[in-house]
Amino acid sequence: MSDVFKALADPTRRTILDELAERDSQTLFEICSRLAMRHGLTSSRQAISQHLDVLEVAGLVRTERRGRNKFHVLDTTPLRAIVERWPIHD
Amino acid sequence: MSDVFKALADPTRRTILDELAERDSQTLFEICSRLAMRHGLTSSRQAISQHLDVLEVAGLVRTERRGRNKFHVLDTTPLRAIVERWPIHD
DNA sequence: ACGTTATGCAAGCGGATTCTTGCGTGTCAA
DNA sequence: TTGACACGCAAGAATCCGCTTGCATAACGT
Numbered sequence: 094m095s096d097v098f099k100a101l102a103d104p105t106r107r108t109i110l111d112e113l114a115e116r117d118s119q120t121l122f123e124i125c126s127r128l129a130m131r132h133g134l135t136s137s138r139q140a141i142s143q144h145l146d147v148l149e150v151a152g153l154v155r156t157e158r159r160g161r162n163k164f165h166v167l168d169t170t171p172l173r174a175i176v177e178r179w180p181i182h183d
Numbered sequence: 184m185s186d187v188f189k190a191l192a193d194p195t196r197r198t199i200l201d202e203l204a205e206r207d208s209q210t211l212f213e214i215c216s217r218l219a220m221r222h223g224l225t226s227s228r229q230a231i232s233q234h235l236d237v238l239e240v241a242g243l244v245r246t247e248r249r250g251r252n253k254f255h256v257l258d259t260t261p262l263r264a265i266v267e268r269w270p271i272h273d
Numbered sequence: 274a275c276g277t278t279a280t281g282c283a284a285g286c287g288g289a290t291t292c293t294t295g296c297g298t299g300t301c302a303a
Numbered sequence: 304t305t306g307a308c309a310c311g312c313a314a315g316a317a318t319c320c321g322c323t324t325g326c327a328t329a330a331c332g333t
Contacts, residue, residue, distance in 0.1 A: 099320095103320085107188070138279095142280075212310090
């Protein structure tokens, strides 16, 4: 549970989630280039790879290997616990 | 926006939000003693005071001074943006 | 088989965070 | 007015995070 909040605490990781929300099932290289093109991020491949590890441990990203590629898919179910923990009033 | 996630990244701060969700409008001393009694936390008064500052900057806690007391109330409206940013499927 | 491509692993550096420590300020009660 | 109480401020130490750097591994094309 703590992993989810720590994962969301970094702006680069939140942008990665945005990118995966737009286009699901991307490889690391796709994510790197699209982050640079569309979101103006200049992070290196290794940095983004480490961010994806954090997101995967938090359960916000699931992965699937095919050959030498690793595809990443968004999983927002851990976010449900946030809303259930502290009810939102109007 | 980033302040909200950073505030939620710390387990002590999340416990403070839990405590304020149970019993709203508490002073710093009330929060300190109830965190120790009911949640088993051993943080000092200054540490909790700094945590409350972080939560207030994030907009998750609002405060009101009366005399020498400062009352803290929970505000969950910043959490709405989280759910709206990445839609939750079933 | 060989080079290229996509990714993994791990040590180290710099900056941010958390907590402590000590003192300062304003408020209340007697 | 005096002392006790609730809280604020700020500097230092220890720890944590994100990033870089360099090398390693495995799959694909030719």
